[in-house]
Amino acid sequence: MTEGTISSFFTKISNEVEKQMNDDLKCFGIDANELEILIELNHHQHGKTLHKLAKELHITEDKAKDIAKELVAKDLIEVNDKTAIDTEAGKDLCKKVEKHRSETDQTITGMLSKEETLSLTNLLKKMLKSSDNEK
Secondary structure, three states: OOOHHHHHHHHHHHHHHHHHHHHHHHHOOOOHHHHHHHHHHHOOOOOOOOOHHHHOOEEEOOHHHHHHHHHOOOOOEEEEEEEEOOOOHHHHHHHHHHHHHHHHHHHHOOOOHHHHHHHHHHHHHHHHHHHHHOO
């Protein structure tokens, strides 16, 4: 019973976070999926193949191609030989979103004590690590 409650709770949180994130990102002209690709590319100077992006973001390669097309149309990335690399505009946007996300994190953690924030962060990391190990 508890597992079902916890699972449904996490599903609701996940859906709400994605909805809030997409609403929040509208002012930047991107959505959460596009942001994830920009973040990945921002950390890799020589780009990444669409296959590798798909694998790391747990999406299909077709979905990665579709998102990449949207980002190319917005001049935020370039795709050459199935390798995506961010443009200067993409790098700039990523910096702006990162600053905005940092402010959002401060709002969220402002509701928690330092101990609660640390516990929540450690718990989420543990859950993600466990999830990655299962794959």
